[in-house]
């Protein structure tokens with residue numbers, strides 16, 4: 001067909017397109033299979049730390065894919081593929097079930113852990129999604145008050161009218177809602193005010209830039225201010241240095257998440273940390 005259409009530009013670009021698309025299609029198929037192989041797909045957990053006292057305020061569940069031939073593939077690559085193909089709906093269910101099973105297990109071990117789970121707009125656009133999530137928690141004996149659902153800002157704003165009723169229902173059932181990657185998208189303040197969202201997660205890019213530039217520092221301060229004015233809890237993601245931690249503490253940001261405190265880890269590794277219950281923030285300061 002390409003031959004009939006002629007045009008050297010077309011023929012020049014086509015092979016490149018094809019190899020990229022082939023990889024995407026192949027990964028999508030392999031991801032589908034990976035869902036039934038617990039050696040390939042698993043959840044890691046990254047602690048969220050209370051910046052006032054180092055207490056572990058909760059954890060975020062992050063998907064990890066260990067591909068049998070290609071090794072670790074980042075969710076930054078495969079989540080967008082799954083969103084395009086629609087596989088994210090099944091994959092998202094898989095994540096919910098695994099996270100709730102883990103919470104149930106931890107509960108039996110005497111730990112009560114608040115778990116944040118990333119949820120995509122495609123999942124939220126599904127019929128009766130709020131009832132589905134609630135019924136999963138009931139089946140696995142998980143209290144929705146310990147479950148936080150993270151939705152990225154743009155995902156949310158682009159589908160607001162259809163998603164809002166679902167969010168309202170989820171909130172009524174006791175789930176906590178969070179806006180992820182906050183600041184990178186386009187929420188208007190009036191919409192933000194009316195959203196049933198309790199937590200704002202400041203995107204890592206702001207945390208990185210805050211120490212480089214006075215204006216960026218003021219921007220972070222303003223974001224935290226808006227959060228507090230609207231009575232939301234503010235979390236900073238991607239804290240890597242003691243200086244970043246100190247600045248966010250000083251600006252009154254409640255919680256932090258980042259490699260300075262802990263990287264995402266397996267459930268077993270996390271249990272050792274949960275036994276301690278907190279991360280020693282003064283030892284982090286000393287690293288400065």
Ligand code: C2E
Pocket residue numbers: 046061062063074075076079092095118119120150180181237238239240257258259260264
């Ligand atoms: P996110 O939800 O914003 O998650 C935070 C990301 O920042 C994670 O990347 C985490 O490992 C990384 N991170 C945390 N602290 C630091 C730090 O100090 N420095 C740096 N450089 N990075 C840090 P990860 O695990 O690669 O996930 C990337 C994105 O993929 C997530 O961003 C989320 O949007 C998506 N994702 C991951 N798991 C799921 C899932 O189960 N469902 C859905 N829908 N999306 C997921």
Ligand code: MG
Pocket residue numbers: 060118150180
């Ligand atoms: Mg997240």
Ligand code: MG
Pocket residue numbers: 180181201203237
């Ligand atoms: Mg985030």
Ligand code: MG
Pocket residue numbers: 181203204237
């Ligand atoms: Mg982010």
